[in-house]
Structure formats: structure tokens, C-alpha cells
Amino acid sequence: MAVVLILRKQEYQLEGTMTVKEALKRLNLSPESHLVVRNGELLNENDVLRDGDVVKIVPSISGGGW
Amino acid sequence: MVNTSHVSMKCHKCDERAVIRMRQHRLALCRTHYVEWFIQQTQRMIEKYHMFTRDEKVLVAVSGGKDSLALWDVLWQLGYHAEGLYIHLGIDEGIRYSAESERLAREFAEERGLVLHIINVAQAHGETVPEIARRTRRGRDKPCAVCGLIKRHDMNQAALDLGFNVLATAHNLDDEVAFLFGNVFHWNLEQMRRQSPVLPESPGFARKVKPFCRFSERETAAYSLVRGIAYIEDECPFAEGSKQLLYKDLLNRLEEVEPGAKLRFYLGFLEARDSGRLILPREEETPLELHPCPRCGQPTTSPGLCAYCRLFESESLGTLGTPALPK
Numbered sequence: 438m439a440v441v442l443i444l445r446k447q448e449y450q451l452e453g454t455m456t457v458k459e460a461l462k463r464l465n466l467s468p469e470s471h472l473v474v475r476n477g478e479l480l481n482e483n484d485v486l487r488d489g490d491v492v493k494i495v496p497s498i499s500g501g502g503w
Numbered sequence: 504m505v506n507t508s509h510v511s512m513k514c515h516k517c518d519e520r521a522v523i524r525m526r527q528h529r530l531a532l533c534r535t536h537y538v539e540w541f542i543q544q545t546q547r548m549i550e551k552y553h554m555f556t557r558d559e560k561v562l563v564a565v566s567g568g569k570d571s572l573a574l575w576d577v578l579w580q581l582g583y584h585a586e587g588l589y590i591h592l593g594i595d596e597g598i599r600y601s602a603e604s605e606r607l608a609r610e611f612a613e614e615r616g617l618v619l620h621i622i623n624v625a626q627a628h629g630e631t632v633p634e635i636a637r638r639t640r641r642g643r644d645k646p647c648a649v650c651g652l653i654k655r656h657d658m659n660q661a662a663l664d665l666g667f668n669v670l671a672t673a674h675n676l677d678d679e680v681a682f683l684f685g686n687v688f689h690w691n692l693e694q695m696r697r698q699s700p701v702l703p704e705s706p707g708f709a710r711k712v713k714p715f716c717r718f719s720e721r722e723t724a725a726y727s728l729v730r731g732i733a734y735i736e737d738e739c740p741f742a743e744g745s746k747q748l749l750y751k752d753l754l755n756r757l758e759e760v761e762p763g764a765k766l767r768f769y770l771g772f773l774e775a776r777d778s779g780r781l782i783l784p785r786e787e788e789t790p791l792e793l794h795p796c797p798r799c800g801q802p803t804t805s806p807g808l809c810a811y812c813r814l815f816e817s818e819s820l821g822t823l824g825t826p827a828l829p830k
Contacts, residue, residue: 497720
């Protein structure tokens, strides 16, 4: 079992218990540019991810636009 | 080594779990208080920068993305008369980007009983934006330049045709700061003179307002997620590798170690320029003469057709107008 993180259809697995902030750091993703959602709930950076959790990483920055 | 002793973060206004922490504001909020704060802050910005009043109709440029749908949602909740404008650019690239964006914009409007105006570039011109970009010198290496030109022209035209004197876009702090950074980096002083939360209306131009200019993109994304707004998550295929994305990433790396850096950079610039401490080249003593483009009628400094109409100049003049809007 591991924490499963899905970013743009790509799946990553991290072992152990960690905060959202630690998980993003391990994936070398900036917490300023990414949000994490578990079961439709937005998580803050101190929320804890545990083995078996499946979370979605939502990139918050985009190019183009208006 | 994994640290397992974690303290849950609470909302600063109640005891609920916080959904977001905004280090630049030293504020953490639960979902209810975040939505409330976000809406109040938007209203504050509208008033602070004198963007529009409750008597004015606002046309919101809607792309189907998180920022523009969030803006429309907030203005709707605040009770403004806000209608949407979606421009179907014809971007497919194997992911039906424009078709999916339009579907989400339509769905959003239908759920709330709001009016959405739609312009389809291919129907108006017989070509999609990527096709126009490939054909023209301006867009050959950078379709975003053609795309931006078409959107700015069509948004302004739609606002004028539909009787709106206010056009709202969802440019956020990251957009503004990336633009400012690029202009400073390249010493593009002319562009810096015009960057502002509000561009006043003038003959042939609707007033342009950016009510989200002080929200980070993370904050607008959080608002859309908390409100359950369905938005296009795919990145525009042409934005990949863009300088704007590179600047945003760089600035967010800076924000990580210096919370509030982006907001201070932006507000510091506006304050320095508007107070006269930062002196940018003034407009020409004799302002550039604007005249109506012989084809579309929008003001232009060019001697003949405006830059937008020049995209189509190989076609016979007069057979194509600007995109027709549904009545």
C-alpha cells in the first residue's frame, strides 16, 4: 500500500505517512502552483496523507488565458 | 525520515478544518469562510479601483477555465448583471480543447440561468485560430500572438455590439506579475505604462477591468474547487513551454521562500508608477491619431486595416465582417 497521487492522468506512488506539503516536495512540485484534493475535498498543506489514500494533484497555474 | 506528528490546521474564523492557508495574508480558512472571504475581496477590488457599479452591465470573458468561471460565479453571487462571452477558437489538437471548454461554459451558464454569448472563429472566418496562425506571418512561430489579437478584438467588438461598456477578464495576480516581470526583464516600458486593474473606456473601446488582479492563481483555483465548479483542466496545447508559464513557475518558487513577494512586486509597481516615483515614457506630445479601421470600424493607429483585419487581408475586403453574434 502507498499513497497514490494523480497529476494530469499520470500516477505517482509514495510510501509512508506524510503531509500534503511533504508529498509535493518529494515530487518536486511547488505548493504555490499545486493544490491537492482527496474525495472531492480540498486539502491544506498540513493535512496528512496515509497509505491507501488516492489524491488528485491540481495544477493551479496555466498559460495563455485571456 | 518521515515526520508523523502533524497538527491539523484550523480556520482562523471558526474551528473547522482549513482548506487553504494563504501565507501572504497570514490567513487560513475553512471552505465556508474561504468562499465568503473570496467574494468580499472581489467586491472590495471592484470598489477600490472603481471598476463598475451595480447599474452597469458587465460582459465576462469566459474561457471555460477556472479563473473566468470563478469570476462569473462571484459576480453572479454578488448580484451584478453579468453575461458571459465565449470565443470558440477551434483548438482541437487531439483533446477537443475548444469543444470541451465550450461545453463547460455552456453547462455553467445553464445551471445558473445565465446568458452566454458565443463567437465561433471558424464559422466567422472559415478558419480556426491554429489555421490562421499557420497561414500568417504573425502567427507562424507563435499561435498565441494571433490568438491574443483575435480574442482582444472580438471581445471588444462583442462588448460594443451587445451594448456593454464594461468587459471583465479574469486576469489574476500570477498573470499580472508574469506580464510585469516579462516587461521589466525586456525593458518594455511602453507596455508597463498600460498595465492596470482598469483600462478606461474610450471611443471604440469598452472599459476593461480585472477584478481578480490581486488573487493568486492558487486562490482562484481553490475557489473553483471549493465551489465545485467544473472547468477545463487541460492546459491549452499551445501554452506548453510558453514564457508565461516559465515566469509563473519562477515567481512561485520565489513566493515559496518569500511569501507575499508577488503581491508586493505588483502593488509596488502600481504605486510607484501612479505616484510618479517610477517615470515611464510619456505618451507622445501629440497622441497617436486613431482612426476607424475601414473594415471592422475599431480604432487603429495603422494607416489602413487594423492588425486584426490584416490577418484576413488576402480575402476579398468586405465579404467578411467581424464575427456575428447571436441575437
